[in-house]
Amino acid sequence: MNELTDGGRTLSLLSNLLPVWERSDWPKRFAARAFSCRIGVAKPDPRAYQAGSVCL
Numbered sequence: 001m002n003e004l005t006d007g008g009r010t011l012s013l014l015s016n017l018l019p020v021w022e023r024s025d026w027p028k029r030f031a032a033r034a035f036s037c038r039i040g041v042a043k044p045d046p047r048a049y050q051a052g053s054v055c056l
Contacts, residue, residue: 001029005029010031010032010056011029011031012030012031012032012033012034012052012055012056013026013030013032013033014034014035014036014048014049015033015034015036016035016037016042016043017035018035018036018037018038021033021035031056032052032055032056033055034051034052034054036048039051039052
């Protein structure tokens, strides 16, 4: 991930596991973050990806 961000890439995260991410420093590496428990739909539902893309 560091190579990607150092190379100018923007990273986003779509996850069904908010409790796991809340205990981690990883979310700070992503410019946009979407969690299924907050957006109301979970992967693999296409609406989750649509909602996540709005964060970008």
